[in-house]
Amino acid sequence: MAVNYLFNYPFEIAFGALFFSIVGYVLYQRFFHPLAKYPGPFLASLTDLWQVHQFMTLKQPYNLTKLHEKHGSIVRYGPDKLSITDEEAIKLIYQSGAKYMPKTEFYDAYGAAHPNIFGMRDESAHSIRRRHMSHSFSISYVKEMEQYLDVNIKILRGKISEFAANNQKFDLKKALHYYVIDTLGELAFSQTFGIQVSDDESRVPPVIEHSLLAAVTGAWPMMTKRLKRWLPLVPHKGLKALFQGRKACADLASRCVNVRLNALRNSSESKTSAPERKDILTNLINAKHPDTGKHLTQTDLETEAFGFIIAGTHTTSATTTLLFYHLLNHPDLMAKCVAEIDTNLPQLHEDESAYSVSAAESSLPYLRNCMKENFRVTPVFTMPLARRVLKPEGIIIAGNHIPYGTSIAVCNHAFHHNPEVFGANHNTFDPSRWDEPEIATKAKLLMHFGLGGRQCIGKTVAMTNIYKLMSTLLSEFEFELAEQKESDITSVKSAFSDVPELISVGISDLAKPLMVKATKRTRVNP
Numbered sequence: 001m002a003v004n005y006l007f008n009y010p011f012e013i014a015f016g017a018l019f020f021s022i023v024g025y026v027l028y029q030r031f032f033h034p035l036a037k038y039p040g041p042f043l044a045s046l047t048d049l050w051q052v053h054q055f056m057t058l059k060q061p062y063n064l065t066k067l068h069e070k071h072g073s074i075v076r077y078g079p080d081k082l083s084i085t086d087e088e089a090i091k092l093i094y095q096s097g098a099k100y101m102p103k104t105e106f107y108d109a110y111g112a113a114h115p116n117i118f119g120m121r122d123e124s125a126h127s128i129r130r131r132h133m134s135h136s137f138s139i140s141y142v143k144e145m146e147q148y149l150d151v152n153i154k155i156l157r158g159k160i161s162e163f164a165a166n167n168q169k170f171d172l173k174k175a176l177h178y179y180v181i182d183t184l185g186e187l188a189f190s191q192t193f194g195i196q197v198s199d200d201e202s203r204v205p206p207v208i209e210h211s212l213l214a215a216v217t218g219a220w221p222m223m224t225k226r227l228k229r230w231l232p233l234v235p236h237k238g239l240k241a242l243f244q245g246r247k248a249c250a251d252l253a254s255r256c257v258n259v260r261l262n263a264l265r266n267s268s269e270s271k272t273s274a275p276e277r278k279d280i281l282t283n284l285i286n287a288k289h290p291d292t293g294k295h296l297t298q299t300d301l302e303t304e305a306f307g308f309i310i311a312g313t314h315t316t317s318a319t320t321t322l323l324f325y326h327l328l329n330h331p332d333l334m335a336k337c338v339a340e341i342d343t344n345l346p347q348l349h350e351d352e353s354a355y356s357v358s359a360a361e362s363s364l365p366y367l368r369n370c371m372k373e374n375f376r377v378t379p380v381f382t383m384p385l386a387r388r389v390l391k392p393e394g395i396i397i398a399g400n401h402i403p404y405g406t407s408i409a410v411c412n413h414a415f416h417h418n419p420e421v422f423g424a425n426h427n428t429f430d431p432s433r434w435d436e437p438e439i440a441t442k443a444k445l446l447m448h449f450g451l452g453g454r455q456c457i458g459k460t461v462a463m464t465n466i467y468k469l470m471s472t473l474l475s476e477f478e479f480e481l482a483e484q485k486e487s488d489i490t491s492v493k494s495a496f497s498d499v500p501e502l503i504s505v506g507i508s509d510l511a512k513p514l515m516v517k518a519t520k521r522t523r524v525n526p
């Protein structure tokens with residue numbers, strides 16, 4: 001009788017089973033899951049698609065920051081994911097406890113079959129790769145390469161001088177971006193990409209497209225591999241553009257590696273040729289595995305070169321643009337920076353293109369505070385830096401037990417805007433806060449470059465660029481906003497907020513161009 005019933009109503013039975021499974025799943029996730037006690041959006045506790053959607057809005061870090069404002073320092077932002085802004089989390093996740101907390105599958109979306117240093121989840125493989133690279137990113141090495149930055153700053157100064165002579169407004173964000181891409185080419189591959197001179201936007205590597213694709217697909221780890229395979233087949237214009245962007249970056253990386261390998265082969269075959277110029281890639285080509293003595297494969301070299309282009313361009317230019325943004329919107333602070341440069345650095349001679357990083361770094365403490373404050377208020381590497389808890393007994397953060405297997409992350413924008421750590425005025429761009437001893441001790445918590453063994457390997461390159469650009473450009477030119485005043489430019493800005501309208505593809509940037517006018521300065525102190 002019961003069997004007959006099943007045969008007569010197969011659809012109803014299947015529907016009923018599905019219904020009860022869904023209800024069971026929802027009840028489990030909301031009330032019985034080990035993370036059920038942590039607050040967060042209802043949908044986020046059920047599916048990673050919530051986080052996929054967040055990245056698609058281009059507002060992921062800012063929405064997450066609002067969730068922390070509402071719920072406190074721990075937010076459940078995925079079925080197995082917690083975002084944390086408690087001060088105690090920083091050391092535990094990224095420094096002292098990092099051994100038990102490797103990167104999660106989120107990072108798989110950032111590389112190909114062979115992960116690069118950024119995407120590697122195997123910590124021992126990562127530490128060997130990091131050793132291969134560390135010399136190329138050291139301060140002494142970057143100083144050796146400074147001459148190549150100078151050549152490019154000279155080009156940038158020439159362009160700005162022309163705008164100034166013609167009283168023409170221009171997009172400083174674009175000018176800085178072009179400069180940073182060309183210098184990355186010089187440092188990493190011994191070749192400029194020639195974007196500053198050609199002013200050709202089509203040469204800009206489509207880093208944003210790749211980053212967005214990676215963030216969106218990585219946010220749904222269970223599907224990342226399938227999405228990588230199937231999404232390119234979907235006939236959607238926007239989606240196609242993202243994949244074409246990724247391919248263009250990969251092709252560029254591959255070309256750079258080929259050019260370099262050929263140059264090295266040619267120079268070793270012809271004994272008469274001059275010694276080859278060094279660069280980050282060449283050092284990596286020459287590096288050997290400490291145990292096996294093997295060199296990296298061409299595929300490995302290409303994935304690393306791809307990583308340099310992705311991690312090293314948009315990040316530095318967005319950071320420098322935001323620093324200009326803050327100073328332009330606070331003319332009093334801009335004036336202090338300029339006065340400090342005039343007092344502490346001699347005017348550049350005609351044959352000098354830029355200040356050296358040593359001079360700028362050692363004599364401009366106020367600029368240093370402005371840079372730090374820019375990193376705090378508007379960090380650009382804003383994706384959640386997700387780690388998997390692998391201690392069998394879990395971990396305790398701020399008295400809360402976080403079980404084995406949980407994906408935990410700090411989003412630096414959310415953390416830098418935690419009022420309990422940085423004060424009620426955390427939305428204010430106030431470089432002088434770093435003179436207060438209590439706040440100064442918090443500098444070690446700033447997460448703009450990440451922290452611990454996986455922190456940014458390129459930070460010296462980035463800081464060198466920012467010091468040189470700021471000191472040289474502010475010494476040479478007076479800048480002013482060409483169009484709207486701050487209140488028109490910003491939209492998430494409230495009466496107490498210096499946070500401009502930003503967009504994020506995992507990496508953040510000012511949403512709009514930064515239109516400025518420049519005038520050649522006559523220095524008070526020659």
Ligand code: HEM
Nearest residue numbers: 117118311312315316319381385448449450456457458462
């Ligand atoms: C202002 C500019 C920059 C910012 C804000 C920045 C930020 C970051 C952050 C937060 C991380 C850690 C990611 C994590 O824990 O998952 C990171 C890693 C990394 N960055 Fe940067 N970065 C910048 C510039 C650069 C430059 C110029 C390069 C090199 C050309 C670079 C190459 C890398 C690499 C290779 C990693 C992976 C390191 C590892 O896992 O060992 N970055 N960066």
